[in-house]
Amino acid sequence: MSGSTESIVAIGTRKGLWIARSDDRRTWSVEGPHFLMSEVASVAIDTRAGRSTVLAGVKSWHWGPTVQTSDDGGRTFTESADRAVAFPSDTETALERIWQLTPDPNDDDVVWAGVEPHALFRSADGGRHYDLVRGLWNHPHRPRWEPGFGGGAVHTIVAEPGHPEALLVAMSAGGVYRSSDSGASWSASNPGIRAYFLPDDEYPEFGQCVHKVARGVDGELFAQNHKGVYRSGDRGQSWQSIADGLPTDFGFTILAHPRRPGVVWNVPVADDGERIPPDAHLQVQRSDDSGRSWRMQADGLPTDSFTCVLRDAACTDAGDDDEPVGVYLGTRNGDVFASVDEGESFERIVTQLPDVLVVRAARVPCRETA
Protein backbone atom coordinates (compact mmCIF):
# COMPACT_ATOMS: atom_id res chain seq x y z
CA MET A 1 0.00 0.00 0.00
CA SER A 2 1.28 3.45 -0.82
CA GLY A 3 2.52 5.45 2.15
CA SER A 4 1.10 8.58 0.63
CA THR A 5 -2.52 7.60 1.02
CA GLU A 6 -4.84 6.64 3.83
CA SER A 7 -8.28 5.11 4.00
CA ILE A 8 -11.00 7.16 5.55
CA VAL A 9 -14.53 6.23 6.52
CA ALA A 10 -16.86 9.18 6.99
CA ILE A 11 -19.69 8.30 9.35
CA GLY A 12 -22.69 10.59 9.41
CA THR A 13 -25.06 10.11 12.31
CA ARG A 14 -28.14 11.62 13.89
CA LYS A 15 -25.87 13.76 16.06
CA GLY A 16 -22.71 14.50 14.16
CA LEU A 17 -19.98 13.28 11.84
CA TRP A 18 -17.06 11.04 12.74
CA ILE A 19 -14.04 10.21 10.58
CA ALA A 20 -12.19 6.89 10.91
CA ARG A 21 -8.69 6.70 9.43
CA SER A 22 -6.41 3.82 8.66
CA ASP A 23 -3.24 3.07 6.76
CA ASP A 24 -4.11 -0.60 6.35
CA ARG A 25 -7.92 -0.73 6.81
CA ARG A 26 -7.41 -2.95 9.86
CA THR A 27 -6.31 -0.53 12.58
CA TRP A 28 -8.46 2.57 12.76
CA SER A 29 -8.31 5.85 14.63
CA VAL A 30 -11.53 7.78 15.02
CA GLU A 31 -11.93 11.56 15.03
CA GLY A 32 -15.02 13.48 15.98
CA PRO A 33 -17.59 14.54 16.39
CA HIS A 34 -17.84 17.30 13.88
CA PHE A 35 -21.16 19.20 14.05
CA LEU A 36 -22.20 17.67 17.36
CA MET A 37 -25.99 17.59 17.71
CA SER A 38 -26.53 18.16 14.00
CA GLU A 39 -27.81 15.40 11.78
CA VAL A 40 -25.49 14.34 8.96
CA ALA A 41 -27.64 12.49 6.46
CA SER A 42 -25.36 12.72 3.44
CA VAL A 43 -21.63 12.56 2.83
CA ALA A 44 -19.51 12.40 -0.28
CA ILE A 45 -15.77 11.85 -0.45
CA ASP A 46 -14.58 13.55 -3.59
CA THR A 47 -11.30 12.08 -4.79
CA ARG A 48 -11.54 13.38 -8.33
CA ALA A 49 -8.55 15.27 -9.69
CA GLY A 50 -6.44 14.29 -6.69
CA ARG A 51 -8.79 15.86 -4.16
CA SER A 52 -9.40 14.67 -0.63
CA THR A 53 -12.58 16.66 -0.21
CA VAL A 54 -15.33 15.61 2.14
CA LEU A 55 -18.77 17.11 1.60
CA ALA A 56 -21.34 16.72 4.35
CA GLY A 57 -25.04 17.49 4.23
CA VAL A 58 -25.63 18.75 7.76
CA LYS A 59 -28.91 19.69 9.39
CA SER A 60 -29.17 21.52 12.67
CA TRP A 61 -32.64 21.16 14.08
CA HIS A 62 -32.40 24.81 15.11
CA TRP A 63 -30.33 26.40 12.38
CA GLY A 64 -31.36 24.45 9.32
CA PRO A 65 -29.57 22.50 6.60
CA THR A 66 -26.28 23.31 4.95
CA VAL A 67 -23.30 21.76 3.18
CA GLN A 68 -20.03 21.66 5.09
CA THR A 69 -16.85 21.19 3.06
CA SER A 70 -13.45 19.85 4.02
CA ASP A 71 -10.48 20.01 1.69
CA ASP A 72 -8.16 18.15 4.05
CA GLY A 73 -9.79 14.76 4.19
CA GLY A 74 -12.29 15.59 6.90
CA ARG A 75 -10.03 17.25 9.45
CA THR A 76 -11.46 20.75 9.18
CA PHE A 77 -14.69 21.99 7.64
CA THR A 78 -16.02 25.29 6.37
CA GLU A 79 -19.35 26.38 5.01
CA SER A 80 -20.26 29.07 2.57
CA ALA A 81 -21.57 32.33 4.02
CA ASP A 82 -24.28 32.16 1.40
CA ARG A 83 -26.75 29.30 1.39
CA ALA A 84 -25.12 26.38 -0.41
CA VAL A 85 -28.44 24.81 -1.39
CA ALA A 86 -31.52 27.00 -1.57
CA PHE A 87 -34.76 26.84 -3.48
CA PRO A 88 -35.32 29.82 -5.78
CA SER A 89 -37.85 32.34 -4.48
CA ASP A 90 -40.43 31.56 -7.17
CA THR A 91 -40.79 28.02 -5.84
CA GLU A 92 -41.93 29.33 -2.44
CA THR A 93 -40.23 26.27 -0.99
CA ALA A 94 -37.69 25.83 1.78
CA LEU A 95 -35.00 23.19 1.94
CA GLU A 96 -35.57 20.59 4.65
CA ARG A 97 -32.66 18.22 4.35
CA ILE A 98 -29.86 17.20 2.00
CA TRP A 99 -30.23 13.48 1.49
CA GLN A 100 -27.57 12.76 -1.08
CA LEU A 101 -24.34 14.27 -2.39
CA THR A 102 -22.88 12.66 -5.49
CA PRO A 103 -19.74 13.79 -7.34
CA ASP A 104 -20.29 13.49 -11.06
CA PRO A 105 -18.07 10.95 -12.84
CA ASN A 106 -17.88 12.99 -16.03
CA ASP A 107 -17.10 16.49 -14.81
CA ASP A 108 -14.70 17.07 -11.91
CA ASP A 109 -16.46 20.30 -10.93
CA VAL A 110 -20.00 18.94 -10.84
CA VAL A 111 -21.66 17.59 -7.71
CA TRP A 112 -25.30 16.55 -7.51
CA ALA A 113 -27.47 16.98 -4.43
CA GLY A 114 -30.72 15.15 -3.79
CA VAL A 115 -32.90 16.92 -1.26
CA GLU A 116 -36.14 17.05 0.65
CA PRO A 117 -38.66 18.07 -0.54
CA HIS A 118 -38.24 15.99 -3.70
CA ALA A 119 -35.72 17.89 -5.80
CA LEU A 120 -32.35 17.63 -7.48
CA PHE A 121 -29.68 20.32 -7.37
CA ARG A 122 -26.48 20.68 -9.40
CA SER A 123 -23.24 22.31 -8.35
CA ALA A 124 -20.71 23.43 -10.94
CA ASP A 125 -18.11 24.60 -8.41
CA GLY A 126 -17.15 21.38 -6.72
CA GLY A 127 -20.03 21.35 -4.26
CA ARG A 128 -19.95 24.84 -2.76
CA HIS A 129 -23.15 26.17 -4.34
CA TYR A 130 -26.00 24.36 -6.02
CA ASP A 131 -28.75 25.28 -8.45
CA LEU A 132 -32.17 23.68 -8.70
CA VAL A 133 -32.58 21.28 -11.63
CA ARG A 134 -35.77 22.73 -13.03
CA GLY A 135 -36.43 19.83 -15.36
CA LEU A 136 -37.21 17.52 -12.45
CA TRP A 137 -38.84 20.19 -10.28
CA ASN A 138 -41.28 21.04 -13.07
CA HIS A 139 -42.18 17.40 -13.74
CA PRO A 140 -45.97 16.99 -13.89
CA HIS A 141 -45.80 13.99 -11.58
CA ARG A 142 -44.23 15.97 -8.73
CA PRO A 143 -47.46 16.94 -6.96
CA ARG A 144 -48.24 13.22 -6.71
CA TRP A 145 -44.92 12.13 -5.25
CA GLU A 146 -45.56 11.05 -1.69
CA PRO A 147 -43.14 11.24 1.22
CA GLY A 148 -41.81 7.98 2.56
CA PHE A 149 -41.61 7.38 6.28
CA GLY A 150 -38.37 9.35 6.51
CA GLY A 151 -39.62 12.19 4.33
CA GLY A 152 -40.09 12.96 0.64
CA ALA A 153 -36.73 13.26 -1.02
CA VAL A 154 -34.54 12.49 -3.96
CA HIS A 155 -32.25 10.12 -2.10
CA THR A 156 -30.35 8.41 -4.89
CA ILE A 157 -28.46 9.87 -7.85
CA VAL A 158 -26.76 7.65 -10.39
CA ALA A 159 -24.65 9.25 -13.08
CA GLU A 160 -23.14 7.23 -15.87
CA PRO A 161 -19.40 7.41 -16.60
CA GLY A 162 -18.81 8.32 -20.23
CA HIS A 163 -22.38 9.51 -20.70
CA PRO A 164 -22.87 12.92 -19.12
CA GLU A 165 -26.32 13.16 -20.61
CA ALA A 166 -27.55 10.10 -18.68
CA LEU A 167 -28.85 10.54 -15.13
CA LEU A 168 -31.02 8.43 -12.90
CA VAL A 169 -32.62 9.46 -9.62
CA ALA A 170 -34.73 7.53 -7.15
CA MET A 171 -37.11 8.82 -4.54
CA SER A 172 -39.43 7.62 -1.87
CA ALA A 173 -42.13 7.40 -2.84
CA GLY A 174 -42.02 8.27 -6.46
CA GLY A 175 -39.76 5.61 -7.90
CA VAL A 176 -37.05 5.81 -10.51
CA TYR A 177 -36.77 8.65 -13.00
CA ARG A 178 -34.30 8.91 -15.85
CA SER A 179 -32.98 11.74 -17.95
CA SER A 180 -31.16 11.41 -21.23
CA ASP A 181 -30.49 15.13 -21.68
CA SER A 182 -28.41 16.03 -18.63
CA GLY A 183 -31.45 16.68 -16.48
CA ALA A 184 -33.46 18.92 -18.79
CA SER A 185 -36.30 16.39 -18.98
CA TRP A 186 -37.20 13.28 -17.02
CA SER A 187 -39.29 10.15 -17.45
CA ALA A 188 -40.55 7.69 -14.86
CA SER A 189 -38.73 4.39 -15.34
CA ASN A 190 -40.28 1.74 -13.14
CA PRO A 191 -41.50 -1.08 -15.41
CA GLY A 192 -41.32 -4.30 -13.45
CA ILE A 193 -41.04 -2.72 -10.00
CA ARG A 194 -43.98 -3.69 -7.85
CA ALA A 195 -45.76 -1.26 -5.54
CA TYR A 196 -47.57 -3.88 -3.46
CA PHE A 197 -48.99 -1.23 -1.14
CA LEU A 198 -51.18 0.37 -3.79
CA PRO A 199 -54.70 -1.03 -3.77
CA ASP A 200 -55.59 -1.09 -7.46
CA ASP A 201 -52.51 -1.06 -9.65
CA GLU A 202 -49.41 -2.74 -8.26
CA TYR A 203 -47.33 -1.78 -11.32
CA PRO A 204 -48.03 1.93 -11.80
CA GLU A 205 -45.98 4.24 -13.97
CA PHE A 206 -44.62 5.86 -10.80
CA GLY A 207 -45.22 5.86 -7.07
CA GLN A 208 -42.91 2.96 -6.20
CA CYS A 209 -40.97 3.20 -2.99
CA VAL A 210 -37.47 2.54 -4.25
CA HIS A 211 -35.02 2.64 -1.36
CA LYS A 212 -31.69 2.54 -3.18
CA VAL A 213 -30.19 1.98 -6.63
CA ALA A 214 -26.59 0.92 -7.20
CA ARG A 215 -24.74 0.89 -10.49
CA GLY A 216 -22.32 -1.87 -11.39
CA VAL A 217 -19.11 -1.16 -13.23
CA ASP A 218 -20.61 -2.47 -16.45
CA GLY A 219 -23.73 -0.33 -16.12
CA GLU A 220 -25.99 -3.00 -14.67
CA LEU A 221 -28.33 -1.52 -12.07
CA PHE A 222 -29.54 -3.04 -8.83
CA ALA A 223 -32.44 -1.72 -6.76
CA GLN A 224 -33.61 -2.39 -3.24
CA ASN A 225 -37.26 -1.55 -3.05
CA HIS A 226 -39.75 -1.33 -0.19
CA LYS A 227 -40.28 -5.06 -0.61
CA GLY A 228 -38.56 -6.19 -3.75
CA VAL A 229 -35.00 -6.48 -5.06
CA TYR A 230 -34.44 -5.86 -8.76
CA ARG A 231 -31.86 -5.63 -11.51
CA SER A 232 -31.87 -3.80 -14.79
CA GLY A 233 -29.69 -4.59 -17.76
CA ASP A 234 -31.00 -1.75 -19.89
CA ARG A 235 -30.01 1.32 -17.87
CA GLY A 236 -33.20 1.30 -15.85
CA GLN A 237 -35.71 1.05 -18.65
CA SER A 238 -37.03 -2.21 -17.19
CA TRP A 239 -36.49 -4.19 -14.00
CA GLN A 240 -36.55 -7.86 -13.10
CA SER A 241 -36.82 -9.37 -9.63
CA ILE A 242 -33.68 -10.89 -8.16
CA ALA A 243 -35.21 -11.54 -4.74
CA ASP A 244 -35.27 -15.33 -5.07
CA GLY A 245 -32.70 -16.81 -2.78
CA LEU A 246 -32.67 -13.90 -0.36
CA PRO A 247 -34.01 -14.44 3.17
CA THR A 248 -36.30 -11.44 2.67
CA ASP A 249 -37.03 -8.93 -0.04
CA PHE A 250 -37.15 -6.00 2.38
CA GLY A 251 -34.24 -3.73 3.13
CA PHE A 252 -32.92 -0.25 2.62
CA THR A 253 -29.62 -0.49 0.83
CA ILE A 254 -27.80 -2.29 -1.94
CA LEU A 255 -24.19 -2.09 -3.15
CA ALA A 256 -22.42 -2.97 -6.37
CA HIS A 257 -18.77 -3.92 -6.69
CA PRO A 258 -16.83 -1.00 -8.14
CA ARG A 259 -14.60 -3.20 -10.32
CA ARG A 260 -16.22 -6.61 -10.87
CA PRO A 261 -19.40 -6.90 -12.90
CA GLY A 262 -22.22 -8.90 -11.37
CA VAL A 263 -21.06 -8.66 -7.76
CA VAL A 264 -23.70 -7.11 -5.51
CA TRP A 265 -24.35 -6.92 -1.78
CA ASN A 266 -27.75 -6.68 -0.17
CA VAL A 267 -28.41 -6.02 3.52
CA PRO A 268 -31.68 -7.80 4.29
CA VAL A 269 -34.17 -6.56 6.86
CA ALA A 270 -36.68 -9.06 8.22
CA ASP A 271 -39.81 -7.28 7.07
CA ASP A 272 -41.57 -3.98 6.62
CA GLY A 273 -43.14 -4.36 10.04
CA GLU A 274 -40.11 -6.04 11.60
CA ARG A 275 -37.11 -3.86 10.95
CA ILE A 276 -34.39 -6.04 12.37
CA PRO A 277 -31.99 -8.46 10.67
CA PRO A 278 -33.42 -11.81 9.56
CA ASP A 279 -33.26 -14.21 12.50
CA ALA A 280 -31.74 -11.30 14.45
CA HIS A 281 -28.42 -11.99 12.75
CA LEU A 282 -26.85 -8.93 11.15
CA GLN A 283 -25.67 -10.00 7.73
CA VAL A 284 -25.07 -9.14 4.13
CA GLN A 285 -26.14 -11.26 1.22
CA ARG A 286 -23.70 -11.41 -1.65
CA SER A 287 -24.29 -12.39 -5.24
CA ASP A 288 -21.57 -12.98 -7.80
CA ASP A 289 -23.98 -13.49 -10.66
CA SER A 290 -26.08 -10.32 -10.74
CA GLY A 291 -28.58 -11.63 -8.23
CA ARG A 292 -29.30 -15.04 -9.69
CA SER A 293 -27.97 -16.63 -6.51
CA TRP A 294 -27.09 -15.32 -3.08
CA ARG A 295 -25.03 -16.40 -0.11
CA MET A 296 -24.87 -15.01 3.38
CA GLN A 297 -21.77 -13.22 4.64
CA ALA A 298 -21.91 -12.65 8.37
CA ASP A 299 -18.56 -13.61 9.87
CA GLY A 300 -17.86 -10.99 12.49
CA LEU A 301 -21.37 -9.55 12.46
CA PRO A 302 -23.43 -9.89 15.64
CA THR A 303 -26.19 -12.33 16.42
CA ASP A 304 -28.99 -11.33 18.78
CA SER A 305 -28.94 -8.09 16.86
CA PHE A 306 -32.04 -5.94 16.70
CA THR A 307 -30.63 -3.04 14.80
CA CYS A 308 -30.92 -1.99 11.18
CA VAL A 309 -28.75 -0.66 8.36
CA LEU A 310 -30.30 2.37 6.68
CA ARG A 311 -30.28 3.44 3.05
CA ASP A 312 -26.90 5.14 2.91
CA ALA A 313 -25.30 3.46 5.90
CA ALA A 314 -23.44 0.96 3.74
CA CYS A 315 -20.78 1.46 1.10
CA THR A 316 -17.76 0.03 -0.60
CA ASP A 317 -14.44 1.67 -1.15
CA ALA A 318 -12.66 1.43 -4.46
CA GLY A 319 -9.74 -0.56 -3.10
CA ASP A 320 -6.58 -0.67 -5.11
CA ASP A 321 -6.36 -2.69 -8.27
CA ASP A 322 -4.42 -5.39 -6.47
CA GLU A 323 -6.44 -5.59 -3.26
CA PRO A 324 -9.98 -6.56 -2.34
CA VAL A 325 -12.67 -3.95 -2.09
CA GLY A 326 -13.70 -2.87 1.40
CA VAL A 327 -17.32 -3.18 2.50
CA TYR A 328 -18.64 -0.99 5.33
CA LEU A 329 -21.87 -1.11 7.33
CA GLY A 330 -23.19 1.34 9.91
CA THR A 331 -26.07 0.46 12.19
CA ARG A 332 -28.81 2.37 13.93
CA ASN A 333 -27.27 1.48 17.27
CA GLY A 334 -24.03 3.23 16.40
CA ASP A 335 -21.68 0.50 15.28
CA VAL A 336 -19.61 0.53 12.11
CA PHE A 337 -18.27 -2.71 10.65
CA ALA A 338 -15.55 -2.99 8.01
CA SER A 339 -14.61 -5.86 5.76
CA VAL A 340 -11.36 -5.82 3.83
CA ASP A 341 -12.07 -9.10 2.07
CA GLU A 342 -15.21 -8.16 0.17
CA GLY A 343 -17.60 -9.25 2.88
CA GLU A 344 -16.08 -12.59 3.88
CA SER A 345 -15.36 -11.25 7.37
CA PHE A 346 -16.12 -8.07 9.28
CA GLU A 347 -14.50 -6.21 12.13
CA ARG A 348 -16.28 -3.65 14.30
CA ILE A 349 -14.24 -0.46 13.88
CA VAL A 350 -16.43 2.02 15.77
CA THR A 351 -19.07 1.55 18.43
CA GLN A 352 -21.39 3.62 20.63
CA LEU A 353 -22.07 6.36 18.09
CA PRO A 354 -25.55 7.83 17.55
CA ASP A 355 -27.67 6.14 14.86
CA VAL A 356 -25.61 5.89 11.70
CA LEU A 357 -27.30 7.49 8.70
CA VAL A 358 -24.52 7.42 6.12
CA VAL A 359 -21.14 5.76 5.64
CA ARG A 360 -18.72 6.60 2.85
CA ALA A 361 -15.20 5.24 2.41
CA ALA A 362 -12.31 6.11 0.15
CA ARG A 363 -8.55 6.22 -0.14
CA VAL A 364 -7.31 9.79 -0.01
CA PRO A 365 -3.90 11.45 -0.05
CA CYS A 366 -2.33 11.66 3.39
CA ARG A 367 -2.16 15.12 4.91
CA GLU A 368 0.34 15.57 7.67
CA THR A 369 -1.07 17.49 10.62
CA ALA A 370 0.95 20.10 12.42
Add this chain to the structure above:
Amino acid sequence: MPLTPVRLILPGMLRDLAGGVSEIEVDGGGESQTVRELLDRAFSEHRILDGKVRDERGEIRRHVKVFVNGEDATRSGGVETVVPSGARVHIVNAVSGG
Protein backbone atom coordinates in the same frame (compact mmCIF):
# COMPACT_ATOMS: atom_id res chain seq x y z
CA MET B 1 -34.29 63.48 16.58
CA PRO B 2 -32.11 60.45 15.71
CA LEU B 3 -33.53 57.00 16.40
CA THR B 4 -31.90 54.82 19.00
CA PRO B 5 -30.25 51.72 17.47
CA VAL B 6 -31.81 48.29 18.01
CA ARG B 7 -29.75 45.74 19.93
CA LEU B 8 -29.93 42.29 18.33
CA ILE B 9 -28.78 39.72 20.86
CA LEU B 10 -27.46 36.43 19.52
CA PRO B 11 -27.64 33.04 21.19
CA GLY B 12 -24.37 31.43 22.21
CA MET B 13 -24.65 28.88 19.41
CA LEU B 14 -24.40 31.60 16.75
CA ARG B 15 -21.80 33.88 18.24
CA ASP B 16 -18.83 32.18 16.64
CA LEU B 17 -20.40 32.85 13.25
CA ALA B 18 -20.60 36.56 14.11
CA GLY B 19 -16.96 36.92 14.98
CA GLY B 20 -17.52 36.10 18.63
CA VAL B 21 -19.80 39.02 19.41
CA SER B 22 -22.90 38.51 21.53
CA GLU B 23 -24.95 41.26 20.00
CA ILE B 24 -25.18 43.41 16.92
CA GLU B 25 -26.22 47.04 17.10
CA VAL B 26 -28.46 47.87 14.19
CA ASP B 27 -29.26 51.41 13.23
CA GLY B 28 -30.80 53.00 10.20
CA GLY B 29 -34.26 51.54 10.65
CA GLY B 30 -37.35 53.71 10.78
CA GLU B 31 -39.96 53.88 13.50
CA SER B 32 -41.96 51.18 11.76
CA GLN B 33 -39.24 48.78 10.71
CA THR B 34 -40.25 45.14 10.90
CA VAL B 35 -38.38 42.12 12.15
CA ARG B 36 -37.79 41.22 8.51
CA GLU B 37 -36.22 44.61 7.78
CA LEU B 38 -34.20 44.51 10.96
CA LEU B 39 -32.77 41.09 10.12
CA ASP B 40 -32.10 42.17 6.53
CA ARG B 41 -30.08 45.05 7.86
CA ALA B 42 -28.35 43.12 10.61
CA PHE B 43 -27.38 40.20 8.41
CA SER B 44 -26.12 42.25 5.48
CA GLU B 45 -22.65 42.00 6.99
CA HIS B 46 -23.21 38.56 8.56
CA ARG B 47 -24.73 36.63 5.69
CA ILE B 48 -24.06 33.26 7.23
CA LEU B 49 -26.36 34.15 10.12
CA ASP B 50 -29.25 34.74 7.76
CA GLY B 51 -29.25 31.11 6.65
CA LYS B 52 -29.28 29.99 10.26
CA VAL B 53 -32.14 32.16 11.49
CA ARG B 54 -34.35 32.26 8.39
CA ASP B 55 -35.11 29.84 5.58
CA GLU B 56 -34.76 30.92 1.96
CA ARG B 57 -38.37 32.19 1.97
CA GLY B 58 -37.42 34.63 4.70
CA GLU B 59 -39.38 32.79 7.37
CA ILE B 60 -37.99 32.31 10.87
CA ARG B 61 -36.93 28.68 11.24
CA ARG B 62 -39.31 26.38 13.07
CA HIS B 63 -37.17 25.92 16.16
CA VAL B 64 -35.97 29.52 16.42
CA LYS B 65 -37.71 32.26 18.40
CA VAL B 66 -37.39 36.02 18.03
CA PHE B 67 -38.36 38.13 21.02
CA VAL B 68 -38.95 41.88 20.61
CA ASN B 69 -38.67 43.61 23.97
CA GLY B 70 -39.47 40.30 25.62
CA GLU B 71 -42.47 39.44 23.45
CA ASP B 72 -42.35 36.36 21.22
CA ALA B 73 -42.69 37.78 17.71
CA THR B 74 -43.03 34.31 16.22
CA ARG B 75 -46.37 34.04 18.08
CA SER B 76 -47.68 37.38 16.89
CA GLY B 77 -46.77 39.13 13.68
CA GLY B 78 -43.79 36.95 12.82
CA VAL B 79 -41.34 38.70 10.57
CA GLU B 80 -43.83 41.54 10.07
CA THR B 81 -43.76 42.41 13.77
CA VAL B 82 -42.80 46.05 14.25
CA VAL B 83 -39.54 46.70 16.07
CA PRO B 84 -39.57 49.99 18.00
CA SER B 85 -36.59 52.29 18.08
CA GLY B 86 -34.15 51.20 20.78
CA ALA B 87 -35.70 47.75 21.14
CA ARG B 88 -33.85 44.73 22.45
CA VAL B 89 -34.38 41.81 20.07
CA HIS B 90 -33.31 38.34 21.19
CA ILE B 91 -32.78 35.43 18.83
CA VAL B 92 -33.28 32.24 20.79
CA ASN B 93 -32.89 28.60 19.90
CA ALA B 94 -36.08 26.91 21.02
CA VAL B 95 -35.93 24.40 23.84
CA SER B 96 -36.55 21.34 21.72
CA GLY B 97 -34.90 18.24 20.38
CA GLY B 98 -33.71 14.96 21.79
